[in-house]
Amino acid sequence: xxxxxxxxxxxxxxxxxxxxxxxxxxxxxxxxxxxxxxxxxxxxxxxxxxxxxxxxxxxxxxxxxxxxxxxxxxxxxxxxxxxxxxxxxxxxxxxxxxxxxxxxxxxxxxxxxxxxxxxxxxxxxxxxxxxxxxxxxxxxxxxxxxxxxxxxxxxxxxxxxxxxxxxxxxxxxxxxxxxxxxxxxxxxxxxxxxxxxxxxxxxxxxxxxxxxxxxxxxxxxxxxxxxxxxxxxxxxxxxxxxxxxxxxxxxxxxxxxxxxxxxxxxx
Numbered sequence: 001x002x003x004x005x006x007x008x009x010x011x012x013x014x015x016x017x018x019x020x021x022x023x024x025x026x027x028x029x030x031x032x033x034x035x036x037x038x039x040x041x042x043x044x045x046x047x048x049x050x051x052x053x054x055x056x057x058x059x060x061x062x063x064x065x066x067x068x069x070x071x072x073x074x075x076x077x078x079x080x081x082x083x084x085x086x087x088x089x090x091x092x093x094x095x096x097x098x099x100x101x102x103x104x105x106x107x108x109x110x111x112x113x114x115x116x117x118x119x120x121x122x123x124x125x126x127x128x129x130x131x132x133x134x135x136x137x138x139x140x141x142x143x144x145x146x147x148x149x150x151x152x153x154x155x156x157x158x159x160x161x162x163x164x165x166x167x168x169x170x171x172x173x174x175x176x177x178x179x180x181x182x183x184x185x186x187x188x189x190x191x192x193x194x195x196x197x198x199x200x201x202x203x204x205x206x207x208x209x210x211x212x213x214x215x216x217x218x219x220x221x222x223x224x225x226x227x228x229x230x231x232x233x234x235x236x237x238x239x240x241x242x243x244x245x246x247x248x249x250x251x252x253x254x255x256x257x258x259x260x261x262x263x264x265x266x267x
Contacts, residue, residue: 002107003106004104007263023266025081029081032071032078049071055067055068106246109159110180114240114242115161119179122167130200131172134174189253191257195216196216197253198253226258233250
């Protein structure tokens with residue numbers, strides 16, 4: 001369980017399977033493989049057709065429905081992916097050089113180290129223009145953190161820390177709950193919005209020239225992006241799993257921005 005994302009670049013697999021169908025099969029296959037490993041780790045070598053687990057769905061009226069899922073059914077559905085894998089080989093949205101590499105996941109729970117890392121990326125008054133934009137985004141767009149705070153009522157499920165971490169930016173105090181909403185609870189991230197988030201969280205330089213800043217929302221070309229706003233969040237062996245996943249998320253956001261397409265989220 002986690003935050004799933006997808007670079008919404010048009011391609012044959014997405015047209016054939018739909019975005020929902022593609023993501024559903026990928027998540028189903030991943031879930032099936034994890035269930036099989038769990039069974040095997042406990043010395044259970046039954047075939048997948050004899051493995052099952054319960055999935056609880058929350059209905060629109062607030063009630064819950066429990067469904068029994070057979071692992072083999074998930075593997076069978078995932079077979080529909082195989083004929084389309086070859087289309088991914090040279091796709092510009094292939095982030096990781098693998099079939100359906102336009103997708104990724106930030107696994108729950110978000111670690112306290114990851115939450116702190118996100119807060120540390122935010123601009124302060126050393127970057128006055130970007131800091132002003134951050135204040136406007138949080139105050140004017142209503143990122144109170146209340147929605148994300150509700151996730152902490154289930155300790156250790158969505159967020160490791162039971163209390164939101166905070167960062168004092170002098171004129172503004174920002175919480176991890178506000179950051180979660182800013183990044184993940186605003187729907188699809190379209191390119192212009194993505195360019196701002198990339199700046200807020202240090203994935204591109206916060207000290208861009210004024211003429212570059214003016215062109216960020218509508219960049220002239222991919223070559224212009226490569227020259228003026230390279231991606232900065234490189235892997236670090238000291239990063240924990242959440243920080244590594246967050247850096248990969250920002251790279252996906254950067255690639256989506258570079259291609260001029262949205263980054264879709266399933267939180």
